[in-house]
Amino acid sequence: MALSQAQEVPKGCTTTSIEGTVKEAPLPSPGDKLYLMEKAEYAIKFPRLSIRSSKSGAINSVELKQVVMSGLIRADEYRFDFSWYYKAEVSFDMRFLPPKPFLSSSGGVQDLDRRHSLTPFPKGFMAGELRRPDVTIVKDKSVRWPGQAGSDHQGAIHPDKLLRIVEVKFPGDVLHAKQRSDYIVIAGSSKKFSVLEVTDCRDKGEREKAREFNAQTKPTQAYDSRQWPVPLEQPRKAPAPVPVYGPKATPNPAYVEAWTFAHEAVESLREGGNSAINALSQEVRQYMDDASAWLTQQGKWIRQEAGKAWEWLSESTGEVLRWTDEQLREMWKQVQLYTDLTLEMLKEIDWVQVLADIGITVGTVVVIIAIGAGLVAAGVPAAIVSALVILVRLAQMFWGVFATVLGGGAVLTAASA
Structure with missing residues (x-):
């Protein structure tokens, strides 16, 4: 009944x-x-x-x-x-x-x-x-x-x-x-x-x-x-x-x-490719321009030691995206300002996911960050989401030299995404 x-x-x-x-x-x-x-x-x-x-x-x-x-x-x-x-x-x-x-x-x-x-x-x-x-x-x-x-x-x-x-x-x-x-x-x-x-x-x-x-x-x-x-x-x-x-x-x-x-299943923005990008509203996608190409396409990350820069090369289109060490350090300052993350925590981040857009006019998003077994909720400017995702990705793939650039460690040169 x-x-x-x-x-x-x-x-x-x-x-x-x-x-x-x-x-x-x-x-x-x-x-x-x-x-x-x-x-x-x-x-x-x-x-x-x-x-x-x-x-x-x-x-x-x-x-x-x-x-x-x-x-x-x-x-x-x-x-x-x-x-x-x-x-x-x-x-x-x-x-x-x-x-x-x-x-x-x-x-x-x-x-x-x-x-x-x-x-x-x-x-x-x-x-x-x-x-x-x-x-x-x-x-x-x-x-x-x-x-x-x-x-x-x-x-x-x-x-x-x-x-x-x-x-x-x-x-x-x-x-x-x-x-x-x-x-x-x-x-x-x-x-x-x-x-x-x-x-x-x-x-x-x-x-x-x-x-x-x-x-x-x-x-x-x-x-x-x-x-x-x-x-x-x-x-x-x-x-x-x-x-x-x-x-x-x-x-x-x-x-x-x-x-x-x-x-x-929700895949992290740095691993989810098209499914992750398509899950974002148009407003936040605009803030993700710096990361959208490598998130949705196969490609190779390269450390250009001579030019003190990081490059991503698209396997399908040949497009090259480039960030200098100085740009990454500035991105890291902004991410730290709004999250209080440390280098040690950055290394331990497993995934990042945008779950809510708080206001078209104020441009704020809620992101969930998995650090080890813990979840961190942050209300951050939408404009720094791309920087956060790029930093997490590079920390995962090039930790030694990446930590040195941001202020810490050394190793590695190229990897496939």
């Missing part, structure tokens, strides 16, 4: 949408929940992706809900030059009391208003002594420091700017006792620690509609949290806004386009 629609809705749901329940301490304001739920609603509708590893060729399933939500918040942080109320996955050093947030060193350690480090492996961290709460809400967006009153790792003193630590739990996630106690220490009090439980209350029919939508309309379509799936006839050029909520009204909300893949 078929289940009724009501029986298909998860236990405890009051609607057939996506709900959020705040537990532990209440959030500071109603606007905080609105902001976080907009991101959570979008993230929960991403299907579980099958990712093909570019190094081993193996296909692994990846749950992207938390990664995508963090990426969307990171994109807002970037848009406001990190002077923003919400910080995604700030890394805290638990060896200190109060725990110290790791700050970026990309702008120089003398800068007292540095943003938090964006890497999950900040310089100087110790295994077992690092915590990354999902969201940190601060009292004053004009001050980038995201911690309690105290000194940073360089000894500079900062005032208490931490308003709330928020852990977001999607269906199936568990808040462990040690995790909870550590987050309360980071927050400074149980009254400053909140849990946002996100429940997918859509019935079976609604979920099936979403799956069909993803299958029929990939790679892109406009997303509207009030209407899912988006009608197929909706114009591609009229994306619906995901509001940027906060204690104060914010103009120019971000726009989100979903690039979801329901039934196939």
